Amino acid sequence: MIPVVTPVEMAAIDASAPEPLDVLIERAGRAVAAAAIDLLGGTYGRVVNVVVGKGNNGADGRVAARRLEARGVKVRVIDAAMRPPVLRRSDLVIDAAYGTGFRGEWIAPEVGDALVLAVDIPSGVDALTGEAGAGVLPADRTITFQALKPGLLLGDGARLAGHIDVADIGLDVSGASQHQVTVDDVAEWWPTRAIDAHKWNGAVKVIGGSPEMPGAAVLASTAAARAGGSLVSLSAPGVTVATPPEIVQRHVAADDFSADALVDIHRFGALVIGPGLGRADEVLMATRACISDATVPVVIDGDGLFASAWSAEGPAPLLRDRELATVLTPHDGEFGVLTGSPPGADRVASVRAAAADLGCTLLLKGQTTIVASPPEAEADPLGGHVWFVTNGDQRLATAGSGDVLAGMIGSALAMGLDADKAAAASAWLHADAANRTPADGLLASDIVDAIPAAIGAIR
Numbered sequence: 001m002i003p004v005v006t007p008v009e010m011a012a013i014d015a016s017a018p019e020p021l022d023v024l025i026e027r028a029g030r031a032v033a034a035a036a037i038d039l040l041g042g043t044y045g046r047v048v049n050v051v052v053g054k055g056n057n058g059a060d061g062r063v064a065a066r067r068l069e070a071r072g073v074k075v076r077v078i079d080a081a082m083r084p085p086v087l088r089r090s091d092l093v094i095d096a097a098y099g100t101g102f103r104g105e106w107i108a109p110e111v112g113d114a115l116v117l118a119v120d121i122p123s124g125v126d127a128l129t130g131e132a133g134a135g136v137l138p139a140d141r142t143i144t145f146q147a148l149k150p151g152l153l154l155g156d157g158a159r160l161a162g163h164i165d166v167a168d169i170g171l172d173v174s175g176a177s178q179h180q181v182t183v184d185d186v187a188e189w190w191p192t193r194a195i196d197a198h199k200w201n202g203a204v205k206v207i208g209g210s211p212e213m214p215g216a217a218v219l220a221s222t223a224a225a226r227a228g229g230s231l232v233s234l235s236a237p238g239v240t241v242a243t244p245p246e247i248v249q250r251h252v253a254a255d256d257f258s259a260d261a262l263v264d265i266h267r268f269g270a271l272v273i274g275p276g277l278g279r280a281d282e283v284l285m286a287t288r289a290c291i292s293d294a295t296v297p298v299v300i301d302g303d304g305l306f307a308s309a310w311s312a313e314g315p316a317p318l319l320r321d322r323e324l325a326t327v328l329t330p331h332d333g334e335f336g337v338l339t340g341s342p343p344g345a346d347r348v349a350s351v352r353a354a355a356a357d358l359g360c361t362l363l364l365k366g367q368t369t370i371v372a373s374p375p376e377a378e379a380d381p382l383g384g385h386v387w388f389v390t391n392g393d394q395r396l397a398t399a400g401s402g403d404v405l406a407g408m409i410g411s412a413l414a415m416g417l418d419a420d421k422a423a424a425a426s427a428w429l430h431a432d433a434a435n436r437t438p439a440d441g442l443l444a445s446d447i448v449d450a451i452p453a454a455i456g457a458i459r
């Protein structure tokens, strides 16, 4: 896992560092110079433009400039405030105009075909939110210090940062409450089956689908089975769905189905509820009853989220009353249904606040997936842990892909993973499975088929 800290947290970490700022700046500048030489493939005859601002980001750039000059590189230092609209030709531009202290607007100069190395974050990107104006110079590489910043992982920032390296400059970020998930984390977390396992160890119940939307139930249940669910039972209210033969179907009525659907729930490790259920009043009512009565960890997705919020009191009373883990998997629209408004510019703060308010693990979908746990202590209202999952791409934006993710999380919960790790590891594997498919023409069921290869690769 790679720590992620906000600009405010970084300033506090910096302030409590045992070493003076100029030592940290020297280390940062040295790391930038090393990355520059790596990008340049040498120093002889190379020309580098370094754009420096008046803050510490600029100071990092000046140290790098001095070091590169000492190595024989021809270096031009350009004050950000006095920049010309177009820089003279160079092999590389080091963008050290602004870092975490950026506010307002920034129009970078034109740099021709030079490579671009951003110091800490591409200048002009909001290090908290990832928001950026049109004038930001896209970087080939960003060298950031000690920890990632949320703005490198979210929105425009993720696109503009290029390849990201994290340089150790001797700061202590061990208290970070946010981390990016890596392949090593998933390999460590994802359960393996015991040698004496039987099919009821890790069984998943799915309540989803409807006469109008049977496909969502097929995707969620087959994904649960492919991800390790040893026995997957599907109840699709009012309809028998065409599933692979391995999915056990338990028929339930189109209304008032909660008692029938949950009759043997104690045998299952987790329940996935919502994909494709639809929004008829009687379905929403029965879905709420299932959520409240399920004596297992639950993943609530799609129409299940709508059902949770379908009350004059909102979703909090139903969800807070649950004693076992609950994972909510909204996209931005469903997040709005759950909380009354879509996520704000600071997506992490929005997800943390919702997780705290609802007492659930919350997975917010999007280009970057954010998972937040509810806080452990009441005194720490926004204190839950946060995971960023960044390995997916736009291939995942296809109908049914979220149903697949819900099934995978159900499987992870049934195998005993903690809710936050179940959600984060599933999102990582879901993206990795999609990355194994062709770049165009992806069907959600292709993700299901690629799940075993994705899991196999972490073993």
Ligand SMILES: NC(=O)C1=CN([C@@H]2O[C@H](COP(=O)(O)OP(=O)(O)OC[C@H]3O[C@@H](n4cnc5c(N)ncnc54)[C@H](O)[C@@H]3O)[C@@H](O)[C@H]2O)[C@@H](O)CC1
Binding pocket: 010, 011, 013, 014, 024, 025, 028, 053, 054, 055, 056, 057, 058, 059, 060, 097, 098, 099, 100, 101, 102, 103, 104, 105, 106, 119, 120, 121, 145, 169, 171
């Ligand atoms: N512990 C740390 O966090 C360390 C941080 N370092 C560097 O320090 C940077 C943060 O330094 P600072 O807090 O000085 O912030 P910046 O260097 O990002 O810039 C702050 C200065 O630029 C001005 N400014 C901001 N936006 C502007 C705009 N649009 N137009 C004109 N002026 C603008 C501000 O008023 C302020 O004077 C980090 O990004 C990193 O590069 C390193 O030097 C080493 C240690």
Ligand SMILES: Nc1ncnc2c1ncn2[C@@H]1O[C@H](COP(=O)(O)OP(=O)(O)O)[C@@H](O)[C@H]1O
Binding pocket: 331, 364, 365, 366, 367, 368, 369, 392, 393, 394, 395, 396, 397, 398, 399, 400, 401, 402, 403, 404, 405
């Ligand atoms: N541009 C993108 N880059 C990476 N992942 C994406 C992108 N767009 C969507 N996703 C992911 O794809 C999935 C879509 O889920 P969802 O919107 O619920 O789809 P559906 O309702 O059709 O099943 C989520 O896991 C989401 O994080």
Ligand SMILES: [K+]
Binding pocket: 057, 095, 096, 097, 098, 099, 118, 119, 120, 121, 122, 123
């Ligand atoms: K910068």
